[in-house]
Amino acid sequence: MIRQICYLSAASETMDALQLAHLAEQARRFNAAMQLTGLLAYGGGYFFQTLEGPRDNVCAAFGRICRDRRHHDIRLLQDDEVASRDFAGMRLALAELDVARLAAPERMFDARAIPMLVSALKHDLPAETRLHRVIAAA
Numbered sequence: 247m248i249r250q251i252c253y254l255s256a257a258s259e260t261m262d263a264l265q266l267a268h269l270a271e272q273a274r275r276f277n278a279a280m281q282l283t284g285l286l287a288y289g290g291g292y293f294f295q296t297l298e299g300p301r302d303n304v305c306a307a308f309g310r311i312c313r314d315r316r317h318h319d320i321r322l323l324q325d326d327e328v329a330s331r332d333f334a335g336m337r338l339a340l341a342e343l344d345v346a347r348l349a350a351p352e353r354m355f356d357a358r359a360i361p362m363l364v365s366a367l368k369h370d371l372p373a374e375t376r377l378h379r380v381i382a383a384a
């Protein structure tokens with residue numbers, strides 16, 4: 247079984263494309279070594295990430311993620327055992343998080359809004375993901 251987590255966090259400062267690319271490059275090195283795959287979406291000052299792989303490796307990576315000062319207010323939205331990966335072959339795809347599409351951003355931290363939010367993000371992302379996969383795989 248594959249463990250899959252999703253979280254949302256607030257960026258500590260506005261990230262430009264270069265900072266984001268640097269962050270993703272660092273993360274991909276870890277992910278490759280730990281058989282992790284996933285997606286990182288950034289927009290409007292928020293990160294949304296899905297990370298998947300062997301249970302203990304996901305746990306170790308999430309520990310490192312939580313200690314990273316580039317973001318704060320990390321909210322674990324989902325922590326599931328899944329039969330297969332959603333982002334197979336992607337060490338960390340990058341996508342744009344369109345905060346405007348969501349309900350008010352502050353509602354992201356409202357527990358009742360979480361299941362809807364996670365499914366909205368997951369359904370929103372595949373087209374973007376394919377695009378970024380091409381870039382990331384280059």
Ligand SMILES: Cc1cc2nc3c(=O)[nH]c(=O)nc-3n(C[C@H](O)[C@H](O)[C@H](O)COP(=O)(O)O)c2cc1C
Pocket residue numbers: 269272273274276277284286293295297307310311313314316317338
């Ligand atoms: C938004 C965000 C996403 C991250 N994603 C990952 C990830 O997918 N995998 C991972 O191992 N670390 C991830 N990290 C953590 C950083 O890669 C890690 O903190 C950085 O490489 C420094 O690690 P070190 O201080 O343990 O050397 C993420 C950090 C942030 C802020």
